[in-house]
């Protein structure tokens with residue numbers, strides 16, 4: 001986000017805070033804690049751990065492209081007024097750091113809860129057109145940390161600790177919710193391990209963007225992918241198509257993956273040529289409005305991935 005835009009939004013924020021006098025009535029929702037989240041996994045983890053003690057808000061709208069999200073003035077007010085701002089951290093959330101530099105709030109970043117991996121440019125991956133313009137400094141971390149269920153546990157533990165510190169009265173509830181949710185995540189983790197152990201293959205091909213590096217690292221899978229996780233250009237190039245087709249043939253893979261909200265072009269081309277199937281692997285980065293409405297969870301989406309992985313590993 002441009003600096004001038006940020007200054008403008010902060011001005012709006014100051015004006016609207018002044019206008020409402022800073023003490024809005026609590027209204028119907030009298031949850032003692034409010035958590036503002038940026039991406040879907042953070043939203044769902046917050047719901048699971050905080051339960052009824054928190055009003056949880058998701059900033060990135062359902063179905064939206066999370067990498068180019070920019071907050072509205074209203075979003076910024078929400079952040080300023082919340083008990084805990086629970087975000088992802090990393091490159092796509094540069095706006096978060098700009099905002100916090102101006103107006104610090106209690107913040108927890110998922111990226112800080114786990115051992116971060118640097119972004120990897122894998123053999124055969126289509127090169128990125130760097131549109132940011134600015135020279136990147138230091139290592140760029142892959143931000144899709146939640147795609148490993150083991151990381152999800154660590155994130156939820158950190159969230160639970162922070163909530164207990166911020167709202168000691170809720171501690172027993174938070175700890176009980178964490179215990180229950182951790183058991184669910186462990187079952188999921190065990191299912192992925194079993195699937196990989198019993199699979200005929202150890203390689204997965206993502207004929208799409210690849211936002212699941214933490215996932216494949218966790219389960220010792222080799223991977224090939226068309227584009228990096230946060231690529232904004234997903235038009236298939238002949239060389240990338242040829243490389244992936246080659247991998248599918250050599251490994252005799254029964255299926256390739258595409259991810260949610262994909263144009264599926266790359267997967268279609270690879271499938272047409274090799275006769276393999278295309279399967280959805282949901283990165284849980286974002287969900288559709290209908291799914292959100294129906295209360296879809298990280299666990300449901302990831303169990304779908306267990307089935308897809310079973311099929312893909314043969």
Ligand SMILES: [Zn+2]
Nearest residue numbers: 144211229230
């Ligand atoms: Zn991403």
